[in-house]
C-alpha cells in the first residue's frame with residue numbers, strides 16, 4: 016500500500032500524450048486540484064483534452080512540428096512528467112523528458128515495462144544520461160482502461176479503486192517512487208509495488224492472454240449468420256468484450272511482451288490439443304472425466320480472481336428483476352432495494368433482443384437474497 020501523501024507529487028504535472036489514458040489522468044488530477052499541463056503531437060488530441068478540462072495545453076521548446084493547440088511555448092518547468100504515449104515511443108519520450116527537465120520525476124504508464132526501462136538504461140550506457148538522472152525515472156502501469164482510444168473516451172473516474180503498479184527498481188530514486196505512488200493515490204487507484212519483470216510476467220497472464228483469447232473467439236463470429244448471433248447471451252458478451260480493443264495499441268503490447276506470452280500460449284495449446292483429442296472421441300473411456308476436469312480446473316482458476324477493490328473472491332447471490340425499457344425503471348428498483356435495507360454489491364443490465372423489457376441483475380450478499388426477492392415481489396416487481 017502507498018504511504019506517500021499528495022505533497023510527494025512535485026507539481027505541475029506535465030502529461031505527454033493526451034489520448035484515452037493521458038486525458039483520463041489529467042481529468043482525475045484536476046479533480047484533486049493538481050496543476051496539469053498537457054502536450055501531444057496531435058493538435059486535435061491536445062485540443063480535445065484541453066477543452067474537456069484535463070489541463071492547460073502547452074507547446075514544447077524545440078518541438079519543431081509544434082502541436083499548434085498549445086497556449087504558446089511553456090516556460091513552466093514540470094515537477095513531474097507522465098509519459099502517456101503509445102508503448103513503442105514511451106521509452107524515447109521518457110529519455111527526452113529526463114534530458115529536458117533535469118529536476119523532474121519522469122514516469123510512464125505503458126502496458127509493458129521492461130522495454131521502456133531498457134530504453135532508459137540504454138541512454139545511460141550511451142552516455143546520454145547520467146545514472147543519477149536515470150534514477151528519476153519510474154515505470155508504472157494503471158490496470159484500468161477501455162476498449163476505445165483517444166481523449167473523447169477519457170474519464171476522470173477511470174482509475175477509481177483500480178490497481179496501479181509502481182515498478183520500484185533498486186536504481187529508482189525514493190522520491191520518484193513516492194511521486195508515482197502519490198499520483199496513483201490522487202486518481203483514486205490502489206498502489207501495487209513490483210519490479211518490471213514481475214509486472215510483465217503478471218500482465219502476460221492477466222491482461223495479454225485474455226485479450227488474445229477474446230480476439231480469437233470473436234474472430235470466429237465474422238461469417239456467423241445474423242440468426243445465430245441473435246441467440247447470443249452474456250457468455251459470449253463477457254468473453255469477447257475486449258475484442259473491441261484498438262489493434263494499433265495491441266500490436267505494440269503483444270510484440271513488447273511476446274516472449275512471456277508465448278510461454279503461456281504453449282501451455283494453452285497443449286490443453287487445447289488435449290481437449291480436441293478428447294472431443295474427437297467423446298465416448299472413449301476417460302473422455303467424460305477429462306472434460307469434467309477441464310471445466311473444474313477453470314472453476315478453480317476463476318474462483319481465485321479477487322473481487323472489487325481487491326477484496327477476496329466472494330460469491331454473491333443474484334436477484335433478477337424484469338423491468339420495462341422505459342426511463343426511471345432501474346432507479347425505481349434500486350430505490351425499492353434500498354428501502355428494503357439491502358446493499359447492492361454489483362449490478363448489470365441485460366436486454367433480450369427483440370423485447371421491450373430488460374433483466375436487471377442485482378448482486379447481493381447470499382443471506383439477503385430471499386429477503387430482497389420477497390420485498391421486491393411485494394412491491395409489484397417481477398422477480399425471475
Ligand SMILES: NC(=O)C1=CN([C@@H]2O[C@H](COP(=O)(O)OP(=O)(O)OC[C@H]3O[C@@H](n4cnc5c(N)ncnc54)[C@H](O)[C@@H]3O)[C@@H](O)[C@H]2O)C=CC1
Pocket residue numbers: 031032033034035036037054055056057060099100101102104105108124125126127156157158159160161162163164165166264268
Ligand atoms: N488503453 C488502455 O486501456 C490502456 C493503455 N495504457 C497505456 O497508456 C498509453 C496510452 O494509451 P492510450 O491512451 O490508450 O492510447 P491513445 O491512442 O488513446 O493515446 C495515445 C496518445 O499519444 C500520442 N502520441 C503519439 N506519439 C507521441 C509522442 N511521441 N509523444 C507524446 N505523445 C504521443 C498520440 O497522438 C495519442 O494522442 C500506452 O502506452 C498504453 O500502453 C495503460 C493502461 C490501459
Ligand SMILES: O=C(O)C(=O)Cc1ccc(O)cc1
Pocket residue numbers: 125126157158159160161162222257
Ligand atoms: O478493459 C479491460 O478490462 C482492460 O483490461 C483494459 C486494459 C488494457 C490495457 C492495459 O494495459 C490495462 C488495462
